[in-house]
Amino acid sequence: MYSLKEELYTQRLNRFNLAFKRQIPDRVPILFMSEMWPVHHCGLSSSEVLKNPLLFFDAFKKTFSEIYIDGLYSLGNLWIESLFNTLNNTGSYVLSDGIVNYEERNSCYMDVSDYYALIKDPLKFMLNEFFPKKFEILSYGDTRSAQALNQAFQAYRDHRQKSMYLFEQTENVLGIPVLARTVASFGPDILHEFFRGFQGVVTDINRCPQLFLEASSVLTSCITEMKMKIYNTPEDGHIVMIPLHLGTFLKPKDFEKFYLPFLIQVLELYTRADYTVCLFLENDWTPYLEYFESFPKGRILGIFEYGNLHEIKKRVGNYLCVAGGMPISQLAYGTKQQCIDTAKRVIDECAPGGGFIFTTDKLMLSLNDGRFENIRAAHEFVHEYGKY
Amino acid sequence: MEEKKTVEMLFDDLKKSHEEEFGEEEMEIIIDEMILSMLF
Structure with missing residues (x-):
């Protein structure tokens, strides 16, 4: 017997998938992008939720019985506190009010001289050179290291089991697709975020460009191969999420040489294997839209943080499905009517022809990122007005 | 003497x-998932 929730889930997932293919679904899909917003909205403790991801389910159940959505971009719990605690390192992230913040100074464990080992074998480098620097306990190579790694494994396994259960419950019980099956990255962003830091990569681009290029290429291949092994069912209608960070902070000439080739490389690898890729285009990509012509054909979705979405859709709508449109600043500080007016304008401008998903311009991290009444009103409006 | 392991x-x-x-x-x-999570 096909349940109502199953039917709803299938309808919603199909809605997104038609948009991914730049076709016209029955209505404009509404994507909800948040980390802790539902948790705070329901009065739950964010630190408790991070310890026990199953609590997210209570937050989702209440929040999305009040606010209409077609899908969640992810579960919102990327950071695994217990894993890092057992290895005596907080990772590159710090917590404040349940919001996970990136800490640049913790991402510089690699020296320039390490490039050679990384290029030779990126996985071996991560395991044998990078991890012992990042996690001192693993550098001993004795029983203490083995015990710590075993404890980290128990913590990871526990988190994984809970996350998988949360994923299944959200999709099967609530009928809400959780789109991102995995969050991926590629060469230049990995070097920037995990290995060299911003100052490091900018210096490397100028002083040892060939090493940066070679490392970017092998890292892109290695990480993509691992990700495809982990998420090996690209036909399931879900997505690989790739946030883009370093690119728009480079000079246009450097962007062309040190970022674009690897963005195209990672898109080619995934789309050739029939994955749907979602690029979270952080910062303003307006000056870079001309490069989208060189993107491979395939299911690519772009969430735009800044820029005129109407212009963006006109310029790149033939290459990728466009998502965004609702500024969280207005959800936080505007009136209900202002939010509805914006939603109407966005639908009028961007929905025609399909290949469009309505969502916020940024992730809603904390409760202050959007007033409940405004989000509910905007989503209710789009759900009705966004019918094709 | 315990062998030092990588x-x-x-x-x-x-x-x-x-x-x-x-x-x-x-x-x-x-294990692959765990390794990639440890990069963060």
């Missing part, structure tokens, strides 16, 4: 000790 060797030991529980293929996936 992290790769430590992961191999971990893999072997849980292979029966998860099966070889699934255990490899879990």
Whole structure:
């Protein structure tokens, strides 16, 4: 017997998938992008939720019985506190009010001289050179290291089991697709975020460009191969999420040489294997839209943080499905009517022809990122007005 | 004197000790996921 929730889930997932293919679904899909917003909205403790991801389910159940959505971009719990605690390192992230913040100074464990080992074998480098620097306990190579790694494994396994259960419950019980099956990255962003830091990569681009290029290429291949092994069912209608960070902070000439080739490389690898890729285009990509012509054909979705979405859709709508449109600043500080007016304008401008998903311009991290009444009103409006 | 093990060797030991529980293929996936999570 096909349940109502199953039917709803299938309808919603199909809605997104038609948009991914730049076709016209029955209505404009509404994507909800948040980390802790539902948790705070329901009065739950964010630190408790991070310890026990199953609590997210209570937050989702209440929040999305009040606010209409077609899908969640992810579960919102990327950071695994217990894993890092057992290895005596907080990772590159710090917590404040349940919001996970990136800490640049913790991402510089690699020296320039390490490039050679990384290029030779990126996985071996991560395991044998990078991890012992990042996690001192693993550098001993004795029983203490083995015990710590075993404890980290128990913590990871526990988190994984809970996350998988949360994923299944959200999709099967609530009928809400959780789109991102995995969050991926590629060469230049990995070097920037995990290995060299911003100052490091900018210096490397100028002083040892060939090493940066070679490392970017092998890292892109290695990480993509691992990700495809982990998420090996690209036909399931879900997505690989790739946030883009370093690119728009480079000079246009450097962007062309040190970022674009690897963005195209990672898109080619995934789309050739029939994955749907979602690029979270952080910062303003307006000056870079001309490069989208060189993107491979395939299911690519772009969430735009800044820029005129109407212009963006006109310029790149033939290459990728466009998502965004609702500024969280207005959800936080505007009136209900202002939010509805914006939603109407966005639908009028961007929905025609399909290949469009309505969502916020940024992730809603904390409760202050959007007033409940405004989000509910905007989503209710789009759900009705966004019918094709 | 205890042999000093690389992290790769430590992961191999971990893999072997849980292979029966998860099966070889699934255990490899879990380890890969864990390694990538540790990059953060």
